[in-house]
Structures are given as C-alpha cells and as structure tokens.
Amino acid sequence: MSREECKILSARFGRPDGHRLKVYEAEGGYQALRQVLGERQPDEVIEAVKESGLRGRGGAGFPTGVKWGFVPKDADQVYFFVNADESEPGTFKDRYLMDYDPHQMIEGTIISSYAVRANLAFIYIRGEFGWLIDRVQKAVDEAYAAGYLGKDILGRGYDLDMIVHKGAGAYICGEETGLINSVTGTKGQPSIKPPFPAVSGFLGKPTIVNNVETVAAVPWIMIHGAEAYRAHGTEKSAGTKLWSVSGPVKNQGVFEVPLGIPFADFYRDHLGGMRDGEEFKACIVGGSSVPVLTADEMMGCNLDYESLQEAGTMLGSGGMIMIPKSADMVELIKVLMHFYWDESCGQCTPCREGTGWLHRLIGKLLKGEGVPDDLDLLDKVCEGMGGLTICPLADAAVMPMQSFLQRFRAEFEARIHETATPGSPSRWARGE
Amino acid sequence: MAKLTIDGKEIEVPDGTRLFDACREARGGRDLPHFCYHPDLSIAGVCRLCQVEIEGMPKLTIACNTIVRDGMVVHTTSKRVNQAVTQVLEMHLINHPVDCPICDQAGECGLQDQYMDYGLYESEVEKTDKVLKKKAKVIGPHVILDQERCVLCARCTRFCEEVTGTGELGIYNRGDRAEIDVAPGVELDNNYSLNTVDICPVGALTSRDFRFQKRVWLLKSTSSVCNGCATGCNVRVDHEGGRIYRLKPRRNDEVNGPWMCDKGRMTYKDVHREDRLDRVLVRREGELQPISWAEGRQELLGAVKPGGVGYVLADPGRSLEELVLIQRLATELVGEEPMAGGVSDDGHDEGDDLLLSADRRPNRKALAWLDFAEKPAEALAGELSGASGVLLVFGGDPLAHQALADAASRMRVVYLGTHRTATAEAADVVVPLSMWAEKDALWVNKQGRIQRGQRAVLPPGDAREDWRVLVDLLQSIGHDPEVAGLPALRRLVAARLELEDENLLNRLPEGGYAPPRLADAPTGGR
Numbered sequence: 001m002s003r004e005e006c007k008i009l010s011a012r013f014g015r016p017d018g019h020r021l022k023v024y025e026a027e028g029g030y031q032a033l034r035q036v037l038g039e040r041q042p043d044e045v046i047e048a049v050k051e052s053g054l055r056g057r058g059g060a061g062f063p064t065g066v067k068w069g070f071v072p073k074d075a076d077q078v079y080f081f082v083n084a085d086e087s088e089p090g091t092f093k094d095r096y097l098m099d100y101d102p103h104q105m106i107e108g109t110i111i112s113s114y115a116v117r118a119n120l121a122f123i124y125i126r127g128e129f130g131w132l133i134d135r136v137q138k139a140v141d142e143a144y145a146a147g148y149l150g151k152d153i154l155g156r157g158y159d160l161d162m163i164v165h166k167g168a169g170a171y172i173c174g175e176e177t178g179l180i181n182s183v184t185g186t187k188g189q190p191s192i193k194p195p196f197p198a199v200s201g202f203l204g205k206p207t208i209v210n211n212v213e214t215v216a217a218v219p220w221i222m223i224h225g226a227e228a229y230r231a232h233g234t235e236k237s238a239g240t241k242l243w244s245v246s247g248p249v250k251n252q253g254v255f256e257v258p259l260g261i262p263f264a265d266f267y268r269d270h271l272g273g274m275r276d277g278e279e280f281k282a283c284i285v286g287g288s289s290v291p292v293l294t295a296d297e298m299m300g301c302n303l304d305y306e307s308l309q310e311a312g313t314m315l316g317s318g319g320m321i322m323i324p325k326s327a328d329m330v331e332l333i334k335v336l337m338h339f340y341w342d343e344s345c346g347q348c349t350p351c352r353e354g355t356g357w358l359h360r361l362i363g364k365l366l367k368g369e370g371v372p373d374d375l376d377l378l379d380k381v382c383e384g385m386g387g388l389t390i391c392p393l394a395d396a397a398v399m400p401m402q403s404f405l406q407r408f409r410a411e412f413e414a415r416i417h418e419t420a421t422p423g424s425p426s427r428w429a430r431g432e
Numbered sequence: 433m434a435k436l437t438i439d440g441k442e443i444e445v446p447d448g449t450r451l452f453d454a455c456r457e458a459r460g461g462r463d464l465p466h467f468c469y470h471p472d473l474s475i476a477g478v479c480r481l482c483q484v485e486i487e488g489m490p491k492l493t494i495a496c497n498t499i500v501r502d503g504m505v506v507h508t509t510s511k512r513v514n515q516a517v518t519q520v521l522e523m524h525l526i527n528h529p530v531d532c533p534i535c536d537q538a539g540e541c542g543l544q545d546q547y548m549d550y551g552l553y554e555s556e557v558e559k560t561d562k563v564l565k566k567k568a569k570v571i572g573p574h575v576i577l578d579q580e581r582c583v584l585c586a587r588c589t590r591f592c593e594e595v596t597g598t599g600e601l602g603i604y605n606r607g608d609r610a611e612i613d614v615a616p617g618v619e620l621d622n623n624y625s626l627n628t629v630d631i632c633p634v635g636a637l638t639s640r641d642f643r644f645q646k647r648v649w650l651l652k653s654t655s656s657v658c659n660g661c662a663t664g665c666n667v668r669v670d671h672e673g674g675r676i677y678r679l680k681p682r683r684n685d686e687v688n689g690p691w692m693c694d695k696g697r698m699t700y701k702d703v704h705r706e707d708r709l710d711r712v713l714v715r716r717e718g719e720l721q722p723i724s725w726a727e728g729r730q731e732l733l734g735a736v737k738p739g740g741v742g743y744v745l746a747d748p749g750r751s752l753e754e755l756v757l758i759q760r761l762a763t764e765l766v767g768e769e770p771m772a773g774g775v776s777d778d779g780h781d782e783g784d785d786l787l788l789s790a791d792r793r794p795n796r797k798a799l800a801w802l803d804f805a806e807k808p809a810e811a812l813a814g815e816l817s818g819a820s821g822v823l824l825v826f827g828g829d830p831l832a833h834q835a836l837a838d839a840a841s842r843m844r845v846v847y848l849g850t851h852r853t854a855t856a857e858a859a860d861v862v863v864p865l866s867m868w869a870e871k872d873a874l875w876v877n878k879q880g881r882i883q884r885g886q887r888a889v890l891p892p893g894d895a896r897e898d899w900r901v902l903v904d905l906l907q908s909i910g911h912d913p914e915v916a917g918l919p920a921l922r923r924l925v926a927a928r929l930e931l932e933d934e935n936l937l938n939r940l941p942e943g944g945y946a947p948p949r950l951a952d953a954p955t956g957g958r
Contacts, residue, residue: 346606347584384522388519
C-alpha cells in the first residue's frame with residue numbers, strides 16, 4: 001500500500017492556507033453540511049454514522065453512532081462537545097487536524113450536533129495550544145460569517161452556536177466528564193458514573209463528547225457514504241486512523257493509514273525504520289496509557305482495535321511512541337509515573353495515593369536505593385489501583401507500569417543495588 | 433420492591449434503594465467500609481472502599497453509587513472484595529501521619545475502625561517517604577484542620593456546598609498534593625461549622641472547643657434535647673465525672689436530621705458557668721448570704737403562702753412538667769390574673785432558615801398549650817406596680833428590664849433560677865434550680881413535638897430536681913398533687929394536656945411525639 005492512498009482526514013495537511021474557509025470550500029468543504037441539512041433527518045445521520053462503523057478516536061474506541069443514540073429522544077436541550085484537549089503523551093494528531101484543517105472539524109461538529117439535536121457546541125482546546133485556539137476561533141468566525149453557524153443555518157431552520165473554550169492545563173480534563181466539569185466552572189475532575197453524560201452532562205442535560213478526529217471524519221462519511229468508509233479498515237475497525245509517531249524513527253509525524261494494516265508494513269513504508277545507529281526495542285502504540293509491547297510483539301501485529309487488544313495492548317489515541325534500544329526503560333517509566341502522579345486529580349484514593357507511591361518507588365530505584373522486594377511492591381501497588389476508580393487515569397498509570405515491569409524486568413533488576421540496605425521483609429513478599 | 437441476594441441472604445427492599453443501604457440491611461446493620469458516603473449528602477464515590485462484587489459485572493462496583501436491581505446477586509466479603517478493600521485502605525493510610533496518640537479522633541476514627549477490620553499489617557511505607565501537609569491550622573472560630581490526617585472524602589466540602597450553601601471549604605491542588613482548605617481570607621465561620629467535625633471520618637477536622645479535653649472512650653453519652661432555641665435539636669450529651677465535654681447531634685429526621693448548630697453546641701458551657709447558683713441565698717443586712725438547704729427550704733416555704741404572694745412569673749425555659757406545676761401553684765396562690773408565663777420580650781434573636789430558631793426558648797410552645805400567657809415587659813411593669821407582697825419568679829431574668837426592676841422594688845422577690853442574674857441580685861430569697869442537662873424533663877419544640885431529655889449530670893451543690901421543689905411547695909399550701917415520682921408526674925401532665933393516653937408521656941418514642949389534638953395550637957405565648 002503506497003503512502004499516498006486513502007486521505008480521508010489528512011487530505012489538506014500541509015496545503016498552503018488550508019485553514020482558510022475559501023480553500024476548504026474550493027475543495028468541496030461544507031458540501032456535506034448542505035447535503036445533510038437539505039436532505040436528512042438527524043436520525044438518518046446517526047444511522048449513517050452507525051453504519052459506517054466509525055469509533056471514537058480519543059482512546060476508548062466506542063462506536064460513535066451508538067453513543068449518539070444514547071441521547072434521550074425527548075430531551076429539551078442537548079449539548080455537543082468536541083474534545084480537543086489532546087494531552088495524551090505521544091499524541092498530536094488533533095493538533096494537525098486543527099492546525100491544517102480546522103473547517104473540516106467545524107463542519108463535522110455542525111453535522112454531529114445536528115444529529116444529536118444540539119443547539120450549542122463547545123470546542124474544548126487544551127490551553128497549551130495557544131496559537132491553535134486563535135486559528136480555530138478565526139475559522140469559527142469565518143463559518144459564522146458564511147452562514148454555517150448561528151441562526152437558521154443555510155436557511156434550513158437549524159440553529160447552532162459554537163464556543164471555543166480554552167482549557168487551563170490538566171490532563172484529566174480530557175476525560176469527558178472532567179471536561180464538562182471544567183467548562184461548567186467547577187474543578188476539572190471526572191464525575192461519578194452513572195449518570196453518563198449522554199443522559200446527564202453539561203448543566204445536567206444530555207451531552208455528547210467526541211474527539212476531534214472522530215468528528216473530522218463525519219463530513220467525508222456524509223459525502224461518500226458509510227459503505228465507502230467501511231471499505232477502509234477491517235470489519236470491526238472501519239476507516240482510517242491518524243497515528244502520531246514519535247521517537248528516533250526516520251520519519252516522525254502524523255500518518256493516516258487504514259486500520260488493520262500490519263505494523264511491519266507501516267514501520268517499513270511510512271516510518272522508514274529506525275534512524276541509523278538505533279535499534280527498535282519497544283513501542284507504546286496508543287498513547288502513554290496503554291501497555292508497552294516489545295519490538296517483536298509489534299512486528300507481529302496489525303494496527304486495529306482488535307489485533308492490538310489481542311497482542312496485549314490497546315489502540316488508544318494512536319500516539320505511537322517508538323523506543324530504541326538505547327533508551328533506559330526505568331528512566332522512561334519514571335517520566336510517565338511523574339506524569340500520572342502530577343496529573344491525578346486526587347479524587348479517588350487509589351489513584352491519588354497510588355500514583356504518588358509508584359512515582360516515589362521508581363525514584364528510589366533510580367537513586368540506587370531499591371531492594372528486590374520493591375519490584376513486587378510496584379506490582380502490588382498497581383493491583384491496588386487498577387479498575388478501582390471513577391475514571392481510567394489509575395488504569396492509565398498502571399498499564400504502562402505493569403507492562404514495563406513484565407516485559408523489561410531485567411532492566412529494573414539491574415537498578416537494584418546489591419549493597420542497598422534491605423528493608424523489613426515485605427508483607428506482599430511474604431505472601432500475606 | 434426489588435429482591436436481591438447479598439452474601440447468600442435474600443432480602444427485599446423498595447425500588448430505588450441504594451445498594452449501600454441494602455447491604456447494611458443484609459449484613460445485620462453492619463455498614464460496608466466507607467469514608468465518603470453520607471446519607472444526607474450527595475454521592476461522591478471517591479473513597480472507593482464500599483466495593484462489592486455483583487455477579488455478571490466484570491469489575492468491582494462501589495455500592496454507594498449503585499441502585500438495587502431485582503435479581504442482583506451481590507458479594508460483600510468475597511476474597512476479591514476483601515483484597516480490594518484492604519488495598520484501598522492501605523492507600524488511605526500510606527500518607528496518614530498515624531499520630532493517633534495525640535489525635536482527638538482516636539477512639540471514634542474511621543481509619544482506626546477499618547484498619548481493625550481490613551488492615552492489621554505492617555506499613556510498607558517509610559515514615560520519611562510520606563507527603564507532608566499543614567497541621568493544626570485554625571480555619572474558623574470552632575474548627576481546626578490537620579491536612580495530613582485527611583482522607584479527602586469531601587464530606588465537609590459537600591456539607592458546606594449542599595447543607596449550608598456557604599461553600600467555605602474546598603479541595604485545593606490535585607493528586608496526592610490535594611488538600612482541604614479555605615480560600616485566603618475566608619473562614620469556616622458559618623453557624624453549622626462543627627457538623628464538619630462530626631462527619632469528618634478521621635481527625636482532619638477537630639473542634640477547637642473539645643480539642644485535647646478528653647479521650648473519647650472515657651466519655652459517657654446521654655440522650656437529650658438542645659435548649660438553645662425552639663427547634664429542639666436532638667442531642668447526645670457527652671460527659672464524664674459530672675462534667676459535660678461536648679454536645680453532638682442525634683439524628684431525628686423530623687426535627688434536625690443529623691445536624692445541629694454551633695450556638696446550640698456551646699450551650700453546655702452555661703451548665704458549668706462560674707455564676708451557677710448552687711446554694712440557697714437570703715438577703716441579710718443588704719447582702720445575699722448562702723444558707724443550708726434545710727434553712728433555705730423553710731425560708732422558701734415561709735415566703736410562698738396564699739395571700740402572701742402578689743405575683744407569679746414563669747419562663748419558657750422551664751420544662752413542661754415544671755410549667756404545669758408552676759401554673760397550678762400560681763392558680764392556688766394568686767387566682768387567675770396576677771401571673772405570667774414569662775416576659776414576651778425575652779428570648780428572641782436572629783434565626784436562620786436551617787435549624788436556628790429566632791425563638792431562643794426551648795418551651796414557648798408548652799406555654800401556649802397551657803394557655804399560660806407571656807406578657808410584654810411594659811404591661812408586666814404596670815401589673816407589678818399594682819401588686820404587693822411576694823413576687824415569685826421561676827427562671828429567666830425578668831428584672832433585667834429596668835421597668836420591671838423598678839416596679840418590683842416594693843415587693844419581696846423570691847427567685848428560683850440557675851444563674852446569678854440581675855433578678856437573682858435583686859431578690860431576697862434565691863433558690864438554685866437544675867438546668868436541662870441535669871434533669872429528666874420534657875420539652876415542646878416549635879413544631880409541637882414533645883421530646884424528652886435525660887439527666888446527664890447532677891446539678892451543682894444544693895440544686896435538686898426542680899419538680900420536687902414545686903411539689904414540696906404545693907404540698908405546703910395544702911394542695912398535694914400526689915405525684916411520688918416522674919411516671920405519676922407525667923400522667924398528671926398528660927391529663928392536663930388532655931392526651932388520649934395517660935401514660936403516653938411515659939412511653940415517648942425516641943423521636944418524640946406531636947399530639948394531633950394540639951397541632952393547631954397557637955405558636956407562642958400571648
């Protein structure tokens with residue numbers, strides 16, 4: 001498969017003035033919106049998206065049309081949120097989408113909002129994306145001026161306002177209920193579920209939160225049809241996916257490929273292999289919150305939701321972190337454990353205390369103060385965190401931690417000094 | 433109704449019941465381990481301790497945020513649950529300072545209790561590894577904060593958001609740096625601040641008043657009713673060695689829920705005030721001199737004679753039984769008119785829309801029921817200037833009103849009271865009475881609910897059960913009410929109130945009783 005095929009989302013990446021309305025319109029932009037508002041009922045849009053097999057690209061991979069279907073039909077007010085709080089380490093695809101082609105996202109948001117009968121949409125952009133916020137705001141202003149937003153859009157009787165909201169810098173606000181709370185003005189931390197936002201979200205009303213990449217695919221699906229979208233990818237993982245690739249490979253950046261292609265092909269054709277002098281050791285394939293796989297494991301799997309799950313990891317956000325042999329896995333996990341410790345909102349005890357504990361334990365290993373029991377303790381702390389909290393942040397810390405330990409234990413053991421003062425025998429080690 | 437199986441036991445609960453509550457029922461009243469769940473606050477779901485296993489669900493679930501479903505099969509003590517609870521509890525403890533020896537919460541601490549159930553292991557954490565936070569930070573007039581002990585259950589913040597609506601407390605920072613605090617320049621100074629101490633499951637919020645005063649396991653608890661205002665919050669009097677150390681609210685959903693106000697909590701201090709009357713005093717050579725009870729009794733009986741008494745003045749701070757006896761005594765002594773249930777100007781202050789009533793007397797409703805009218809100070813002064821002989825005053829401080837003091841200056845004042853008030857200072861004979869916590873007595877709150885307070889401590893010195901003094905007086909003027917003890921006295925009260933069952937007041941339910949017959953009685957004295 002050549003590199004030029006299959007540009008659903010990234011067709012205008014790198015095009016001069018691709019972020020301008022006139023360029024977008026010249027390439028057929030907002031035609032999907034005209035068509036939808038002129039010809040289709042909201043439920044038909046939902047059906048088409050269900051039919052396309054589009055899944056949430058933020059990380060969870062939940063079928064988008066199904067999520068939209070959860071909105072109660074008798075709701076008097078529905079809100080639509082675009083999650084542009086892209087803060088998963090290793091992920092920078094939404095940044096490209098907003099930088100190069102903000103109108104594609106805006107058009108997708110209008111159609112999606114129409115589908116769920118929302119009259120107010122928010123685009124929640126992480127605060128660190130300073131210039132992008134201006135760019136998206138300007139695009140929204142252009143869309144208003146052109147009659148794609150506001151009252152009676154295109155004379156079809158549909159009203160939608162769009163607010164660009166700037167986040168204040170917290171990873172946890174990328175979790176949908178945390179995001180909603182942040183916009184509401186309360187502390188940016190996840191809410192307990194149930195109720196789910198599709199039933200009770202922003203201001204207690206049904207609220208749909210979708211990732212940028214998810215809504216960006218909607219105009220294409222409307223124009224070309226669900227069938228055409230399904231023609232890409234696999235049966236359960238339909239369409240294309242943007243991969244944000246970092247690490248010492250020859251070609252870094254964002255790549256759009258159909259779901260389901262072998263990683264080995266992607267590695268060869270798109271990444272061009274590792275840089276000279278570097279050897280491929282491991283990969284965190286879906287953003288830092290998924291289990292790491294060894295190079296061998298990666299070379300054997302395909303890039304789709306099911307294959308990656310079978311291989312013991314997750315597709316996640318598609319933030320592919322390529323790790324070379326020269327990297328020290330203990331140093332690397334310290335960076336991640338620092339991240340999750342720093343970003344835990346602190347609500348749920350296992351996450352609040354567990355992320356700090358993991359961070360301190362890794363710090364101890366790096367200082368040469370580790371004892372053999374500490375590795376078992378790391379594992380057991382993970383067990384006391386996983387699956388026990390309101391949101392998946394604790395799991396997000398546990399998955400890399402446990403997989404690093406499991407797959408690269410030797411590197412951790414090498415950090416334990418034989419001269420370190422042994423602590424009291426661990427309760428865990430005693431098997432109690 | 434939903435039928436479910438919890439730990440092998442089948443139970444049936446109403447639809448919409450929280451699984452947490454259903455589990456309590458199935459477990460014979462034993463709660464699941466928890467810190468954040470509180471029945472009167474919203475669900476936070478953050479302590480993660482009430483994890484249960486529900487068959488058919490892949491992950492453990494917190495019971496507090498789960499509504500029962502018909503057919504649910506739930507395990508609360510399976511190996512998986514116990515392991516999770518143990519691990520979560522350990523997370524709660526890793527940064528806890530474990531300063532139990534100097535912590536007031538020790539003995540009634542959720543962490544201690546749950547450690548006994550699920551912990552009992554050695555710590556994996558070096559003391560030097562703990563996250564340190566602020567200790568002993570004064571955050572308001574009544575409350576002191578220790579951030580290190582906090583488990584961030586968010587009960588206190590939810591209380592200030594949802595119950596008082598004042599929002600003084602917040603959780604600042606995130607991760608393991610998260611801490612409860614007040615914003616700069618803000619104090620936790622609402623009138624319900626000490627409830628945060630009650631609901632704090634650990635020693636993070638402690639009462640400045642109670643701090644370091646007494647180990648809680650030494651305290652004895654007695655059920656009573658707050659006398660601070662007409663609401664009549666149900667309280668628990670915690671005392672030891674004849675001294676009250678604190679008041680805690682006792683749940684009564686008809687009256688105060690689980691809360692009470694700070695002003696009410698501090699009323700116990702009046703019981704131990706320096707100026708409590710503990711001896712009979714008589715005025716000799718212009719000075720009040722203490723005399724023995726035997727001598728004092730003769731003084732009292734000698735002064736209280738038909739024909740000798742010109743006016744009788746009661747106070748809505750007296751118990752229901754006392755008011756019934758005082759009214760009877762007054763009728764025998766002075767007939768119909770020269771008497772009043774109290775000074776209607778007294779005992780009013782600012783109230784709020786939560787619990788604190790503007791009516792600061794615990795028993796005004798009883799006066800209304802007895803048709804024992806209060807009168808304004810001015811009117812009373814007019815009546816007193818026409819009276820002569822003895823002015824018999826039961827409680828309150830009517831002579832604090834200058835007009836009344838002037839009008840009474842020609843009378844011989846006999847005062848039965850609890851403190852060295854202006855009235856006591858102006859009196860010729862002063863007899864000590866008991867306060868609410870020192871007697872078994874009935875109080876009628878503003879809703880018309882009769883509630884019983886029990887005796888927690890003994891009255892000081894020569895003060896004794898007030899109703900016995902009144903019965904003694906009635907006997908001495910030849911009108912023996914023939915009550916030998918409290919049960920007979922309460923039958924007398926029931927008869928006076930024309931209650932349907934003469935023993936009703938001897939069998940008052942825990943939450944009190946509001947007689948339907950008296951439901952429409954006027955609210956205050958006339």
